[in-house]
């Protein structure tokens with residue numbers, strides 16, 4: 549038996565949608581991308597969506613579109629994947645790490661503590677699939693004239709108060725990933741959502757080299773039918789139609805996927821009620837709807853974490869730890885970040901482990917995971 553912490557669920561119908569595209573006229577920049585963008589925007593409740601090559605590209609373009617440059621201080625969380633803060637570095641800005649709460653999410657109070665004259669934006673991460681404190685964070689942003697990019701790579705389908713993550717009610721842009729371990733997959737892929745027409749238009753150009761063919765946007769008057777202008781230093785961050793067709797087919801099953809993730813979570817919660825002395829869980833609160841990209845447990849005794857990890861691995865259960873604090877990585881240390889910068893993040897990191905959580909996890913596999921956990925904690 550080999551059970552990972554997360555994996556995709558591809559059905560025959562997904563494969564058919566992909567092969568349809570392979571037989572069509574457009575493998576890229578065709579209609580499937582637009583269809584996927586429209587369906588995704590509708591699903592999260594945003595006006596616009598821009599599909600890109602992956603979640604990291606989405607973050608890169610989002611930060612660029614909002615003007616991150618040398619001298620920009622951007623506040624974010626160290627309890628995330630490195631891409632979250634790397635996007636600030638790609639644009640020559642400075643990531644500033646604010647500490648987290650005991651639930652693993654960026655603490656609005658710590659954001660305020662880190663504000664300076666140079667702060668230009670905040671990138672909260674809806675870690676595990678739990679929404680960050682968007683109301684408090686957007687209040688801080690409004691008072692200090694800061695942008696917000698939501699790193700929503702864990703949280704398709706999550707809700708906060710009456711808002712769906714990605715509807716950008718509290719932010720300028722939200723960013724998603726379609727890597728195979730995420731809720732839906734396109735192999736590699738990502739998307740940015742927004743309600744801001746100007747950002748939408750800019751992001752569309754940045755995705756294809758900063759080149760526009762829209763004559764209403766031209767800076768110089770030209771009437772030749774082939775004329776186009778490169779106005780920004782953009783990239784080739786396009787998603788192919790092959791991927792978009794897979795994404796659209798996967799998106800049609802998202803509610804089912806999330807329902808199954810939440811059922812698995814409920815089973816874990818009930819299981820861990822018998823082990824409250826050893827394990828803490830992180831349930832959703834009343835105003836939250838958890839999308840469960842990850843199921844993270846916190847061990848009361850951090851000394852047991854590695855033992856548990858190895859024990860499960862020996863039994864074929866391949867857990868993971870999400871995440872090593874970003875600024876611990878040698879690249880960040882060389883930039884001058886020091887240990888103990890965010891003590892609550894470091895304490896959290898020492899205790900956590902992500903258990904298998906994905907809709908294709910079978911009842912037998914889940915039982916096997918639970919019986920393995922039981923043997924360990926008994």
Ligand SMILES: *Cc1c(COP(=O)(O)O)cnc(C)c1O
Pocket residue numbers: 602603604605628629631632673699701702724725726727736737738
């Ligand atoms: C997956 C992920 C990313 C990056 O997405 P890719 O599609 O792998 O580039 C960024 N941030 C977070 C929090 C993620 O989980």
